[in-house]
Amino acid sequence: MRYYLKIIILITVLLLNIFKVVAIDKNRYVKITYIANEGYLIEKGEKKVLIDGLFGEKDFGFCEIPSKNILQNIIKGENKFADINIVLSSHCHRDHFYAPFVSKYMKNNNISFFLSTKQSIDRLKENDTYANYSKRVYDMSPKYYSKKRFEKDDIKITSYRLSHSKYMVKDKKTGEKYNKHSDIINVGFLIEIDGIKIFHSGDSSYESSYEKYNLNKEKIDIAFLTPAFLVKDKGIDIINNNLKPKNIIFMHIKKESISDIVEYLNKLKTKRKLPRVTIFKRKMDSKTFKIDY
Numbered sequence: 001m002r003y004y005l006k007i008i009i010l011i012t013v014l015l016l017n018i019f020k021v022v023a024i025d026k027n028r029y030v031k032i033t034y035i036a037n038e039g040y041l042i043e044k045g046e047k048k049v050l051i052d053g054l055f056g057e058k059d060f061g062f063c064e065i066p067s068k069n070i071l072q073n074i075i076k077g078e079n080k081f082a083d084i085n086i087v088l089s090s091h092c093h094r095d096h097f098y099a100p101f102v103s104k105y106m107k108n109n110n111i112s113f114f115l116s117t118k119q120s121i122d123r124l125k126e127n128d129t130y131a132n133y134s135k136r137v138y139d140m141s142p143k144y145y146s147k148k149r150f151e152k153d154d155i156k157i158t159s160y161r162l163s164h165s166k167y168m169v170k171d172k173k174t175g176e177k178y179n180k181h182s183d184i185i186n187v188g189f190l191i192e193i194d195g196i197k198i199f200h201s202g203d204s205s206y207e208s209s210y211e212k213y214n215l216n217k218e219k220i221d222i223a224f225l226t227p228a229f230l231v232k233d234k235g236i237d238i239i240n241n242n243l244k245p246k247n248i249i250f251m252h253i254k255k256e257s258i259s260d261i262v263e264y265l266n267k268l269k270t271k272r273k274l275p276r277v278t279i280f281k282r283k284m285d286s287k288t289f290k291i292d293y
Contacts, residue, residue: 030196030222031288033080034280036064037095038202038251040224041080044193047155050074050081051088051189051200051224052096054105063095064255064283075101077109084109085153088140089116090202091164091186092123099123106133113152115159117141117185141185145212156192160213161185162204165228190218196291199245200224203252206235210242220245221291223275226252227261236272247276247289255281 031043039053053074056065066074074081087105089097097120106114107129113136114124121139124130130137140159142148150157164181171178181203188208191198199220201208205228223245229235239248253261258281265277278287 027194028196028291029288030193030198030291031286032222032249033286034283035070035074036066036283038090038200038224038226039066039096040200040249040251041084042191042193042198043080044196046083047153047193048081048084049086049088049155049191049193050084051191052090052202054087054089054101055094055096055098057094057098057101060095062254063252065095067283070284071101075105075108077105077112084112085155086157087112087114088157088189088191088200089114089120090189090200091117091184092119093184093203096202097123099127103127103129103133106136110136112136113138113150115140115150115157115189117187119185140189141187145209147213154194158190158192159187160190160215162188162202162208162210164203165205165226166207190215190220196221198222198224199243201226205229206232206238210238213242216242216244222247222249222289224249224251226250230261230264230268233272236268236274239274245275246292247278248274249278249280253279 033041035041035053036056040051042049056071059065073079102114103124106112115138118139118141121137138150140148140150142159142161144161148159164184164186167180169180186202186204188202188204189200197218197220201224205226220243223243225248227250229239250261258279261279
């Protein structure tokens with residue numbers, strides 16, 4: 001009798017260990033779906049975060065925009081966009097955020113929280129329906145060299161004030177050049193879901209004082225970055241020293257420019273080392289990343 005009892009206990013222990021291994025292995029996966037430009041849906045189990053995906057009232061010409069069908073699915077919270085926990089917007093530019101779309105989305109989806117900058121939220125306040133969802137809207141624009149935190153449904157969000165990449169234009173009166181984006185509040189978001197950490201840079205670049213934030217200590221699994229980081233060696237140094245991600249997803253790339261970026265990255269491999277790189281080629285393409293702990 002004791003012999004059979006030992007066998008039962010042994011089998012039980014083995015089964016528990018197998019289930020534990022399966023649970024741990026399952027916890028290593030995160031699914032990323034490309035919406036357009038810098039817009040992505042992040043899925044980790046049943047938890048979902050949408051970032052920079054609610055825009056595209058018209059074709060701007062300088063970036064991809066979501067299709068009307070995708071936008072309607074997002075705004076109505078249908079299909080793969082059902083039950084999104086948190087919606088993020090890095091800044092108020094029209095290729096990342098469009099207030100009427102966000103307002104319609106928030107009115108239709110009463111479980112979602114919207115996190116963005118004060119400039120984006122001020123535009124939301126201009127909509128008549130803002131009062132219906134205002135308690136689910138949070139200003140995540142900290143001062144420079146500081147950060148803000150938010151947590152909901154076991155999803156942790158940290159925002160960092162990172163200056164928008166420069167866009168120099170000539171003043172018509174003085175003839176002098178100035179940075180058109182100097183007054184834009186841009187934030188980078190660190191998203192943590194079940195121990196997996198994902199960073200989204202917004203429209204920041206290597207000029208954004210990344211060394212001030214100690215992000216290299218966060219053990220970032222996936223970093224969404226713009227090709228602006230590849231322009232100079234300093235940008236690559238920031239990737240390797242100040243961010244240290246395991247994976248990079250390059251974003252804000254015109255479809256016709258993808259092959260040029262890929263070619264440049266292939267040449268760069270012979271000179272500088274980078275983490276694993278992904279570039280999504282088509283809207284609504286998805287990739288599941290296995291995260292090594």
